[in-house]
Amino acid sequence: MGNQNLHQYETGVLRALQKSGTGRNVSLDELGRESGLGADSCMRACFWLQEKKFITMKEEVDKAIALTKEGHEYLQNGFPEETVLKKGMQAGGIAVSKLAQLEKGIGIPWAKKNEWIELADGKITATEKGRVEAGGYSLREALARISKGAKATEEEVELLRKRGSIAVNEKKKFFVALTKDGEKAAGEIKEGAGIGAHATGANSRAYDVEAPGQKIFCAKRHPLAQMSRKISDIFVSMGFEEMKGEIIESSFWVFDALFQPQDHPAREMADTFYLKMREQDLPSKKIVAKIKEAHEDGWGYEWKEENAKRPVLRTHTTAVSARHVSETGEGKRKTPAKYFGIGRVFRNEATDYKHLAEFHQVEGIVIWEDATFGDLLGLLKEFYRKLGFEKIRFRPSFFPYTEPSLEIEVYFEEKKAWMELGGAGIFRPEVCLPLWGKYPVLAWGLSLERPLMLLQENKDIRVLYRNDLSWLRNCKNIR
Amino acid sequence: MATVTYSNNELCKLAGKKISLKDMEENITMIGMPVDEVTKEGELVIDVTPNRLDLLSIEGMARAVSSFAGVKKGLRNYEAKAPGKENKIDVDKSVDEVRPFIVSAIVSGIKVDDEILKALLDFQEKLHGTFGRKRKKIAIGVHDLSKVKLPLKYAAVKPESVSFVPLDKTQKMNLREILEKHEKGKEYAGILEKAKNYPLITDANGEVVSFPPIINADKTKVAVGTKELLIEMTGTNERALNEGLNVLCCALADRGGKITQMDCGGKKTPNLAPGKRNLKISEVNDLLGTKIGDKQACELLEKMGYGAKVKGKTGELEVLVPAYRNDVLHEVDLIEDVAIAFDYNNIEKTLPSFTAVGGKATGDFLQEMMVGLGFSEVYTNILTNRKQNFESVKLKNGECVEILNPLTEEFTIVRTWLLPSLLAVLRNNKSQPFPQKLFEYGDAEEGGTGKMKKKLACVSRHAKADYSEIKSVLETLLTEQGIKFEIKTFEHPAFFKGRCAQVKVDGKHIGVLGEIDPQVMENFGLDNVELFAQNSPLRKPVAAFEIEI
Incomplete structure (x- = not known):
């Protein structure tokens, strides 16, 4: 039997075993050291040699005890x-x-x-x-x-x-021994074959290139980060500038500036996390007076400053939009303008497969006097097309701060159903006029998690924040 | 958002047309109310948005569908006859302090059957739960008029001064006893918490009709066969009361009821005359980006139940807003209804014609670098509790921002650092293959100031994880970021003494690194203290850093 077909690892193992003698059990660890191949390569070579009946292998369980x-x-x-x-x-x-x-x-x-x-x-x-x-x-x-x-x-x-x-920690240990055939094969190995020889090209042989590779885990960004990046890239490509805002906000920017009356159910303790800390500052007296007027005319109740000062964990990133509209009114920002933002929001509700206390919102506004509802629909359609959702529809909805308001839905073939992706609308005059002095502003607040769940075919939102490593290492990437 | 359940058969009967369940679902969805579920029994479970009070009644929903589907378009006429001499409520000043407003109406020519009774009770419950803010803002009472002698009196009285038999009871109770013992009394007692005197409606014989917002008298209870109804609504906001009354009166009028006004302290209620608004057709098209003609606009408005006509050649429409549509605050509310009738999906989709330069506020170079160093990103919660944030990492209970109204023990504070979140992730992944190398770049609050800071935390757990490894990672990261830094000996309770250091930039402390303290490991269920100390093969130490960056 010739040895031309031996892999360099195999020749390395045979040589090391030859030194120990035929029939003697050698542990894989020892063999790894002796042959200079290391345990993993040694193991692979041993399996091949066992096939060829050049060696025998046996397994022992070694107990590490402490x-x-x-x-x-x-x-x-x-x-x-x-x-x-x-x-x-x-x-x-x-x-x-x-x-x-x-x-x-x-x-x-x-x-x-x-x-x-x-x-x-x-x-x-x-x-x-x-x-x-x-x-x-x-x-x-x-x-x-x-x-x-x-x-x-x-x-x-x-x-x-x-x-x-x-x-006790149990660890498998392998022992190998040279057979008669193996001894013969070892004897036929030419000088210079094996480790290092492949460099000369003389006696090197082809690898089993089709053998399965070893499983390694790729370090990567969290799927929510991958999704955020993709969304950011789309908005930037559509000429949107990123906006940032605070997580701890005053009720003023979360609710009052957005025409949500102070007895609105969303403001109740049950839905919003209120914080035990100092009152938040309000913007200029001029803006506060206009917001007060909008509330009192629109809703017919006495608007109170102290309610607006209460600190909350923002329930939506629309607070960031409201601040940007206001800064535009103060002349700090130019028009026309397009902004987007992705940020964390908080809801004080019980968690289940559909609801979390913390999640993310994808926010966007267009501040432009000539903007139309058709522009809003066109922007959203284009955005979702770029994200990979072709078949979408718009249906009327309600938010206290937008009119008209709409909900975007995507058709999901597997379920044969329309699934909600987010809300949008045109900020009401009661929002735009006090803050900006002009009208209109197109706005949306979309879900970051929902499209990710649809693309990953995952029905439980909690999975996204559980950080289960087997999920993180194996889940579908968003490119 | 209130959830209502309507039978399709009944909706069709009220709407005056047979509409299949599927088409009914589509109609209601495209009016703007999401249909949650269609049951096998042919019922639709609908989320009614808070602006459309009128759709909280099945009559209102049927009316909207009837217009939308083209069965009966345009404005419906609702009339309220002027009050007779006895149709009066004397409103005493004493109610100003406790529950200042009352509105009322009489409905005759109706025969209450099971269906009407159920619809009436359902509507009351939904209105109380939503727009009525759990009876605080609005409480409704509906009575059998034949059991009441007009005129009525609305006054605030001493809690013990009056007793009557409350609804569905047989024993007389005084007002205080009702709040203490009656199930509805206990449920709504909070509304009268600060009141010295309680609001009460009595009739011309001095008999109690209702103790708002808690309970009606049993005597005036509406039942199958009742022919004339007395409606009263009390509350804290007069406008809201009138809106609620209008919605209820229109619903009963749709059932064939004739409405008669009541004089409530000099104010005649209800007023069912439509409101008038002018709408420029150019405003509609400018906002929607459409080319809708004035006649077409009128038709679209009629599809939504409005009356509309073109005012000569002015380019203006005169729109009559029905009394049940309390949500029309502004012309944009009419424009939205034009758009709904037109169908959003039929509006031409355009893109804003101006150009703008896009850009990101911050890059994610830092996170990319961490991935390059072999660390995977995790997303954890910003909300946590004192035990995880402080105690489990051997920190003294420190300053932080607390949640005023926590729902669970898990989320009671805003975290002040990220490392405990990462240790918890390691705890949840003990059975996963090693090495486990994780990082998070996220928000943490700065010691009770309310200021949020961006922090980077990183953990490495495997058999050979140690100080040298994490130091190399941190040094490489900072060097790649172009940051000049110093590493100095440091002590921190969460880290192994003697294997911990601080990072300084321009002499300022920005973070800490080292091997995690054995006790902290044990607190997170990551290792047994003794095994850890012992160079055991089972040992999987954790090396970590956290910096503000």
């Missing part, structure tokens, strides 16, 4: 049964009631099992066997051996493991 906290305690101070025995050896024995909890609970049963003590009338006395074995407890000696890395019997290991004194 002492637990309790194990150390027992090693130091003795097992509870030893303490019980020691106390039982005192003249007259000892009353059970005088023993500590651990001695009673663990010590007595074990001492009895070892036939070290006798129990009568609530009193413990040491037996003859106990007196003989005192000071030389086999279990403690086994524990001492284990702590030094020496061997203990299987029964001892099992017993100590059950008692929680040691922890």
Whole structure:
């Protein structure tokens, strides 16, 4: 039998085994060191050589053992049964009631099992066997051996493991031995073959290039970050500038500036996280007065400044839009303008597969006097087309701060149903005029999670924030 | 948002046309109310948005569908006869402090059957729960007029001064007893918490009609066969009361009821005359981006139940807004209805014609670099609790922003740093293959100031994870970012003493790095303290850093 067909790893293994002699078991670790191939390559070569019947392989389970906290305690101070025995050896024995909890609970049963003590009338006395074995407890000696890395019997290991004194980690170990055929093949290996030889090209052979590669995990961005990046790229390509805002906001920007009356259900404690901290500052008196007027004319109630100052965790990123519209009115920003933003929002509600207390919103506004509802629909259609959702429709909806208002839905073929993707509309004059002095502003607040879930075919929103590594490592990437 | 359930058969009967369940669902959806579910029994479960009070009644929904589907378009006429001499409620000044407003109406020519009774009770419940703000803003009472002697009196009285038999009870109770013992009394007692005297409606015989907003008298209860109804609504906002009354009166008028006004302290209610608004057709087209003609606009408005006509050649429409549409605050509300009738999907989709330069506020260079260094990104919650944020990482309970109204023990504060979140992620992934290298770039609050800061935290857990590894990662990251820094000996309770350092930039502390303290590991269920100390093969230490950047 020629050896032309041997892989360089195989020749390396055969040579190393040849040194050890035929029929002798060599551990894979040792072989890895001897051959200079390392354990993984060695393992692969061994499987190939086993096929060729040049070697035999056997598997052994190796136990890595270490002492637990309790194990150390027992090693130091003795097992509870030893303490019980020691106390039982005192003249007259000892009353059970005088023993500590651990001695009673663990010590007595074990001492009895070892036939070290006798129990009568609530009193413990040491037996003859106990007196003989005192000071030389086999279990403690086994524990001492284990702590030094020496061997203990299987029964001892099992017993100590059950008692929680040691922890055992099982690891498979492989041993290989050269067969007669293998010995022959090893003898035929030409000088210079094997490791390093491939560099010369002389005796190198082809790899099994089709063999399965080793599984490694790719470090990557979280799918929500991948989705955010894709969305940002789309908006930037459509001429939108990114806006940022604060997570802790005043009720003024979250609600009042957006024409939500102060007794609006969304503002109630049940839906909004209110914060125990100092009141938030309000914008200029001029803006506050106009917002007050819009509320009192529109809703017919007495608007109060103190309610607007209450700090909240923003319930939507529309607060960021409101600030941008206001800054435009103050002359700090130019028109026409297109802004987008992606940010975290908070809702004080019970979580389930559809709802979370924390999630993200994709916000966008167009501040332009000539903007139309047709522009809003066109922008949203284009955005979702770029995101990969071709079949979408618009249906009327309601938000207190937009008119007209709409909901965007995508048709999901598998479910044969329309799924909501987000809301949009034109900011009401009661929002635009106090903040900007002009009208209109196109606006939307879309879900970041929903399109991701649709693309990943995931029905439970909680999965996105669970950070389960097997999910993170294997889920579909958003490109 | 209120959820209502309407039977399709009944909707069709009221709308005056047989409409299939599927078409009914489509019609209601395209009017703007999402249909949650269509049941096997032929019912539609609908989320009614808070602007459309009128759709909280099945009569109102049927009316809207009837217009939208073209069965009966345009304005419907609703009339309320002027009040007779006895149709009066004397409103005493004493109610000003507790529940200042009352409106009322009489409905005759109706025969209450099971269907009407159910619709009436459903509507009351929905209105109370939404627009009525759990009876605080509006509370409705509907009574059998034949059991009441007009005129009525509305006054605030001492809690113990009056007793009567409340609805569905047989024993007399005084007002205080009702709040303390009656189930409705207990449920709504909060509304009268600060009141010294309680609001009460009595009739000409001095008998109690209602104790708003808590409960009616049993005597005036409406039942199958009742022919004349007395409606009263009390509350804190007069406008809202009139709107609610109009919606209810129009619904009952759709059932054949004749409405008669009541004089409530000098004000005659209800007023069912339509409101008038002028609408420029150019405003409609400018906002929608459409080319709708004036006649077409009138038709579209009629499809939504409005009356509309072109005012000569002025380019203006005169729009009559029905009394049940309280949500029309502005011309844009009419324009939206034009758009709804036109169907949003039929509007030409355009893009804004101006050019603008797009751009991102910040890049994600930092995160890209962490991925390059072999770390995977995680997204964790900003909300946490004191135990995780402080105690589990051996920190003294520090300053932070607390949530005033937490729903769960899990979320009670805003986190002040990210590392505990990452340790919790490691805890949840103990059985996953190692190495586990994770990072998060996220928000944390700065010690109770309310200021949010961006922080980068990073953990590495595997058999050989140690200080040197995490130091290399951090040094590489900062160097690649072009940041000059110093690493100095430091102590931090969450980190192993002697294997912990701080990072300084321009002499300012920006973060900490090191090996996680064994006790902290144990707190997160990551390792047994003794195993950790022992160079055991089971040991999987954690090295970590967190910096403000």
